[in-house]
Amino acid sequence: xxxxxxxxxxxxxxxxxxxxxxxxxxxxxxxxxxxxxxxxxxxxxxxxxxxxxxxxxxxxxxxxxxxxxxxxxxxxxxxxxxxxxxxxxxxxxxxxxxxxxxxxxxx
Amino acid sequence: xxxxxxxxxxxxxxxxxxxxxxxxxxxxxxxxxxxxxxxxxxxxxxxxxxxxxxxxxxxxxxxxxxxxxxxxxxxxxxxxxxxxxxxxxxxxxxxxxxxxxxxxxxxxxxxxxxxxxxxxxxx
Numbered sequence: 001x002x003x004x005x006x007x008x009x010x011x012x013x014x015x016x017x018x019x020x021x022x023x024x025x026x027x028x029x030x031x032x033x034x035x036x037x038x039x040x041x042x043x044x045x046x047x048x049x050x051x052x053x054x055x056x057x058x059x060x061x062x063x064x065x066x067x068x069x070x071x072x073x074x075x076x077x078x079x080x081x082x083x084x085x086x087x088x089x090x091x092x093x094x095x096x097x098x099x100x101x102x103x104x105x106x107x
Numbered sequence: 108x109x110x111x112x113x114x115x116x117x118x119x120x121x122x123x124x125x126x127x128x129x130x131x132x133x134x135x136x137x138x139x140x141x142x143x144x145x146x147x148x149x150x151x152x153x154x155x156x157x158x159x160x161x162x163x164x165x166x167x168x169x170x171x172x173x174x175x176x177x178x179x180x181x182x183x184x185x186x187x188x189x190x191x192x193x194x195x196x197x198x199x200x201x202x203x204x205x206x207x208x209x210x211x212x213x214x215x216x217x218x219x220x221x222x223x224x225x226x227x228x229x230x
Contacts, residue, residue: 001169035216037152044202044220045144045152056207056218088152092216095166097142097154 002027002091004100011105019076021103023089028069033093036065036074039102040085048087049074076105109133111141111203111221118227119193126189127224129203136184137161138209142217143177143188145199153199158186159210193228200225 003026011019023034032052037045047056049065052072062077076083084107089100114128129141143155156167158177165177171190179186190197200223207218 031213033214033216037217039152044204044223045217046220047207047216047218050207050216090152090154090216092214096168097157099144099152099154102151 001096001098002029002093004089004091004098006087006089006100006103008103009101011103012107013079013105014107015079015081017079019074019079019083019105021074021076021087021089021105023067023072023074023100025070025072025091029072029091030093032068032072033091034065034067034072035090035092036063037088037090038083038085039088045088079105081107109205109219111205111219113201113203113221113224116225116227118229121194121228121230123193123228124189124191125193125197125226126187127201127203127226128185128187129221130183130185131160131205132184134205135209137181138211140206140210141179141186142204142206143175144202144204144217146202146223147196147199150199155188155201160186161210190226193226195228198226198228 007022034052036049039045053065086102110132112130142157176189203221204217205219207215
């Protein structure tokens, strides 16, 4: 299985600042089949980014994804109060999917 | 609109089995993979496996192989996830989720999620 390691574990930021979240894979993620999700307490995850850089429908353009191969980044520019949450990366390049352990973005 | 409605919370004893259902509506049920993901309290997301609703073919995470079974009832657009030999580490919220795009397209991640089913394993 591909293991995804996210860093940092926690980001402490203020509204209006930018956040940079990293996701590193132990093997190349073929075709950049890498997604990012946001999760808030008591809710299921919400898909933000797929294909490493494509935003899902309705996702604000302050969320952007980049990267390829084994290194991927989620950038949130101009943090809004509703953006403080846990973020997960996920690879879907094989018949066995895996998630990263998550990054908490806190105020 | 796409909806995935899961069965209610369960409490099970160690060694028992649990079966969670997920009823799909608002789209062509047979055209999209359905996956199961779990989340232990205060922990991250863990992919368990997926089911092809039309063929019934499954792919399971190596961690759960031998203990999990995913099946479907096409007549009621419902998929099931059964987990056997439960222990306290299986206490978690179990989610069903649908891929963003149809099976015939390129692989896509999980764009629609059920509300989650809490399974508690306790003696």
